[in-house]
Amino acid sequence: MAQRIRAGILPSLQGPDSRLQVHRTSCVEDVFSNSEKGIFAHISFERLASNSDANSPSETRGKALAMIQISRTRPVVLKSDSDTESNILREYADFWKIPYELNSSTKGAAIFATGNATASDASRDSPLIISPNGMKEAGRIARSYGLGISVRNSLISLPAGPGTNVSVRTDVCEFSGPDAEPLLKSGNTQVLTKVRGERVYLLSLNLVGEFSKRVYDGFEETPSWKFRMATRLPFSYSAIPRFVRERSFRTKEDLGESVYEKLAPVECLRTLFLASLVISSGPIPRIGFWRRGKSYALVVSHDVEGASGLERGTVQLLEVERNLRIRSSWNLPSDRYPLSVHSLDKLKNSGEIGGHDTKHDGRLTFLNIDEKIRRLGECKNRLEQLIGREVRGFRAPLLQHSRELAESATRAGFDYDSSCPSWEILSPTSLRAHGVGTIFPFAINGILEIPVSLPQDHQLIRIARQRPSAAVDLLLRLSSWIRGLAGPCVLLVHPDYEFGMPEHQAEYRRLLEGFSKDPECEIMTLGELSSWWKLRSRASWKMGDSHPGLSTGAESQEELRTELVTGYGSDGFITEPLP
Numbered sequence: 001m002a003q004r005i006r007a008g009i010l011p012s013l014q015g016p017d018s019r020l021q022v023h024r025t026s027c028v029e030d031v032f033s034n035s036e037k038g039i040f041a042h043i044s045f046e047r048l049a050s051n052s053d054a055n056s057p058s059e060t061r062g063k064a065l066a067m068i069q070i071s072r073t074r075p076v077v078l079k080s081d082s083d084t085e086s087n088i089l090r091e092y093a094d095f096w097k098i099p100y101e102l103n104s105s106t107k108g109a110a111i112f113a114t115g116n117a118t119a120s121d122a123s124r125d126s127p128l129i130i131s132p133n134g135m136k137e138a139g140r141i142a143r144s145y146g147l148g149i150s151v152r153n154s155l156i157s158l159p160a161g162p163g164t165n166v167s168v169r170t171d172v173c174e175f176s177g178p179d180a181e182p183l184l185k186s187g188n189t190q191v192l193t194k195v196r197g198e199r200v201y202l203l204s205l206n207l208v209g210e211f212s213k214r215v216y217d218g219f220e221e222t223p224s225w226k227f228r229m230a231t232r233l234p235f236s237y238s239a240i241p242r243f244v245r246e247r248s249f250r251t252k253e254d255l256g257e258s259v260y261e262k263l264a265p266v267e268c269l270r271t272l273f274l275a276s277l278v279i280s281s282g283p284i285p286r287i288g289f290w291r292r293g294k295s296y297a298l299v300v301s302h303d304v305e306g307a308s309g310l311e312r313g314t315v316q317l318l319e320v321e322r323n324l325r326i327r328s329s330w331n332l333p334s335d336r337y338p339l340s341v342h343s344l345d346k347l348k349n350s351g352e353i354g355g356h357d358t359k360h361d362g363r364l365t366f367l368n369i370d371e372k373i374r375r376l377g378e379c380k381n382r383l384e385q386l387i388g389r390e391v392r393g394f395r396a397p398l399l400q401h402s403r404e405l406a407e408s409a410t411r412a413g414f415d416y417d418s419s420c421p422s423w424e425i426l427s428p429t430s431l432r433a434h435g436v437g438t439i440f441p442f443a444i445n446g447i448l449e450i451p452v453s454l455p456q457d458h459q460l461i462r463i464a465r466q467r468p469s470a471a472v473d474l475l476l477r478l479s480s481w482i483r484g485l486a487g488p489c490v491l492l493v494h495p496d497y498e499f500g501m502p503e504h505q506a507e508y509r510r511l512l513e514g515f516s517k518d519p520e521c522e523i524m525t526l527g528e529l530s531s532w533w534k535l536r537s538r539a540s541w542k543m544g545d546s547h548p549g550l551s552t553g554a555e556s557q558e559e560l561r562t563e564l565v566t567g568y569g570s571d572g573f574i575t576e577p578l579p
Contacts, residue, residue: 073099073283073284073285073543074099074106074108074109074110074543075099075100075101075104075106075109075541075543076093076098076099076100076101076109076110076111076112076277076281076284077100077101077102077103077104077105077106077109077110077111077112077126078090078093078100078101078102078103078112078113079102079103079111079112079113079114080103080113080114080115080133080208081114081115081133084212085114085133085208086102086103088207088208088211088212089112089114089208090102091211091442092207092211092269092270092273092274094537095270095440095442096270096273096274096286096287097286097287097536097539097540097541098274098277098284098285098286098541099284099285099540099541099543107125107126108125108126109126110126110127110128110129110277110280110281111126111127111128111129112129112131112273112276112277113128113129113130113131114130114131114132114133114137114208115130115132115133115137115140115141116130116137116140116141116144125199126199127199127201127280127281128198128199128200128201129201129202129203129276129277129280130200130201130202130203131203131205131206131207131208131273131276132173132202132203132206133206133208133209134206134209135151135171135173138151138173138206141175141202142173142175145175145179145195145198145200145202146177146179147175147176147177147179147180147193147195147202148175148176148177148180149173149174149175149176150173150174150176151171151172151173151174152171152172152174153169153170153171153172154169154170154171154172154186154189155167155168155169155186155187155261156168156169156170156172156186156189156191156205156268156272157186157187157268158186158191158268158271158272158275159569159570159571159572160267160268160271160484160485160572160573161484161485161486161571161572161573162484162571162572163484163571164481164484164485164572165260166264166265166267166268166271166485167260167261167265167268168205168210168261168265168266168268168269169261169265170205170206170210170265171206172189172190172191172204172205173204173205173206174189174190174193174204175190175193175202175204176190178196179195179196179197180193180194180195180196181193181194181195181196183201183279184275184276184279189204190204191203191204191205191272192204192272192275192276192279194280199280201276201279201280203272203276205269205272207269207272207273210265210269211266211269214265214266214269214436214437214438215266215436215437215438215442215444216444218420218434218435218436218437219401219402219403219406219420219436219444219449220402220403221365221400221401221402221427221429221430221434222430223365223366223429223430224429224430224431224432226431227362227428227429227430227431228366230362231361231362231363231366259423259455259474259478260478260481262423262433262435262437263422263423263435263437263439263453263478263482264422264437264438264439264485264487265437266436266437266438267438267439267440267485267487271572274286274565274568274573275568275573278565278566278567278568278573279568282566283564283565283566283567284564284565285541285562285563285564285565285578286562286563286564286565287536287539287550287560287561287562288486288560288561288562288563289440289486289487289536290486290522290532290561291522291532291559291560291561292558292559292560292561293519293520294520294521294522295483295486295520295521296482296483296485296486296487296488296489296520296521296522297487297488297489297521297522297523297524297529298326298479298488298489298491298512298515298521298522298523298524299328299329299450299488299489299490299491299523299524299525299526299529300321300326300328300329300491300493300512300523301328301329301330301331301354301395301418301452301490301491301492301493301526302314302317302328302329302330302331302492302493302494302495303331303356303395303397303492303494304330304331304332304333304356304494304495304496305333305336305360305494305496306336306337306496307337307338308496309494309495309496309500310332310337310339310340310343310495311340311343312495312500313494313495313496313497313500313501314330314343314346314347314495314500316495316499316500316501316502316505316508317493317495317499317500317508318346318347318350319505320505320508320509320512321350321512322350323509324509324512324513324516325516326512326515326516326523327350327351327352327523327525328350328351328525329351329352329353329354329393329525329526329527330347330348330350330351330352330353330354331353331354331355331356331393331394331395332344332347332353332354332355332356332383333356333357333358333359333360333379333397334355334356334357334358334378334379334382334383335358335359335378335379335382336358336359336360339386341386344386344387345387348387348389351525352392352393352525352526352527353383353387353389353391354391354392354393354394354395354418354526354527355376355379355380355383355391355393355394355395355414356379356394356395356396356397357375357376357379357396357397358375358378358379358382360397361397362397362398362400362428362429364396364397364400364405365396365400365402365405365429369404369407369408372404372405372408373408373411373412376394376408376409376412376414377412377413379394379412380394380412380413380414391414392414392415392416392527392530393414393415393416393417393418393526393527393530394409394412394414394416394417394418394419395417395418395419396417396419398427398428398429399419399420399421399424399427399429399452399456400419400429401417401419401420401449403444403445404445405417405419406419406444406445406446406447406449407445407446407447409447410445410446410447414447415447415448415527415530416441416447416448416449416450416526416527416530417447417448417449417450418449418450418451418452418490418526419449420435420436420449420451420452421434421435421436421451421452421455421456422435422436422437422438422439422451422452422453422454423435423437423455424452424455424456424459425455425459425460425463425464426459426463435451436449436451438451439451439453439482439485439487439488439490440487440488441488441529441530441533443537448530448533448534450488450490450526450529450530450533451490452490452491452492453482453487453488453489453490454475454478454479454482454489454490454491454492455474455475455478456491456492456493456494457471457492457493457494457497457498457499458494458497460474460475461497461498462497468498468499468504468507469507472507472508472510472511475491475511476511476514479515483521488524488529489515490526490529491511493508499511535559535560536560539551539560550562561577562577562578563575563576563577563578564576564577564578
């Protein structure tokens with residue numbers, strides 16, 4: 001790896017092989033070698049430029065020095081004009097689990113705001129980061145600092161880890177002029193700009209608006225007219241021969257390079273949020289995503305659509321999972337086919353059972369909220385009677401999702417929902433590519449939503465017409481990329497389809513074997529992921545004394561991994577573990 005350099009000594013790094021431009025006084029890793037571009041070279045970022053007023057500490061700094069740094073850290077102040085915008089800023093801060101306050105006046109604390117007027121009372125001693133909440137606000141900000149502005153649609157690609165990039169395509173407001181000092185670039189696109197002579201840092205992206213559009217708007221799915229017609233038939237859509245249904249769902253959607261951009265554009269927004277704070281104001285503490293010793297997670301889930309899947313397909317999948325010591329989540333409809341006690345016992349003793357509606361007829365999304373609550377409650381109660389255990393999780397048929405459906409799951413007594421994809425090739429409900437753009441769990445309408453972060457088997461094999469071996473190849477590549485993001489690999493495999501057949505059992509084993517052998521992989525059920533994410537969400541930082549730490553139980557502190565983010569460079573965030 002290239003040596004760390006002090007940017008004030010050397011001029012900006014240029015040339016066709018440069019991956020980082022460094023200006024002024026930050027200390028960062030400089031250049032990718034050709035062998036260090038990662039296995040996803042097609043998601044590369046060109047000429048990322050990084051800068052900082054803060055001095056990033058050397059790699060040899062010990063934990064004692066890290067604790068000194070954290071003792072001097074002040075909570076980030078989040079400022080906005082509206083409760084809606086404030087809540088989204090909190091989503092960003094809570095995701096990283098950094099210390100923050102809302103609309104306070106802590107002296108010297110970095111301020112992250114959505115507009116210039118909102119932060120006008122900021123102290124000149126405080127770094128001020130502004131993410132304009134729209135084009136008009138970006139124009140006002142530019143005029144107030146004597147800058148020019150240009151708007152264009154651009155693909156932003158940033159490093160999130162060694163060999164791992166995240167990207168988002170969006171409208172970008174680039175600031176220019178003699179007083180505009182570029183700090184962070186993606187290719188030729190300016191992402192973070194410092195106003196000369198001021199401690200003001202301007203982001204070119206509307207982080208609040210983009211988050212709302214991709215997560216909240218993406219969570220609402222509009223059924224197509226074809227799907228509406230199918231569900232109005234006097235019989236269930238499932239009575240239509242499967243080959244007819246699958247032919248109507250086939251797509252030419254590209255499964256190449258663009259899949260990485262589509263799976264997690266929100267992770268690019270989140271990366272930019274934290275990177276702008278570290279670049280502008282120096283080290284900041286955070287809580288890691290997983291328990292100590294683990295760097296990412298695997299969740300294996302199954303939706304059992306029919307009786308043959310329950311009686312035959314589960315046998316094939318369970319044999320592989322038991323040999324690899326993997327516990328999984330099994331989602332079943334309560335009243336679509338006979339549920340034998342013998343089959344249910346096998347599943348509940350090999351993991352957990354979740355709800356999958358009553359009839360699996362596709363009509364759930366069209367019911368009013370009272371009918372949804374009643375139907376989900378019936379599903380939960382029936383399954384609990386059959387297995388003698390609490391049923392905590394729900395997944396809607398066809399991955400149908402909406403705010404109303406999430407609220408219905410909450411009010412029916414479910415603990416978590418896993419009904420939305422990060423991205424899927426073709427939604428059976430809307431008949432278009434669709435997703436919420438994040439691989440991580442998030443709270444919505446009172447429930448924890450756990451996205452299906454990897455394309456499901458049915459989509460890859462039946463819709464995109466891939467061979468099982470090709471589908472496994474793609475899932476393994478995507479899983480390696482998600483591991484680079486320290487994310488959860490949430491698999492959805494149906495026992496009713498190819499991987500539930502004896503002739504494809506070896507491919508299913510190939511899919512899971514690497515995870516089972518990786519000591520850094522946390523293998524969890526959906527329920528266990530829900531419990532862990534909620535435990536992490538309850539933790540917060542206690543700041544303001546000589547020994548800052550976490551505000552949580554002693555047992556939780558033993559499991560949670562804390563670290564100090566000291567910089568941002570070509571391999572993503574530079575961190576130091578905290579004791």
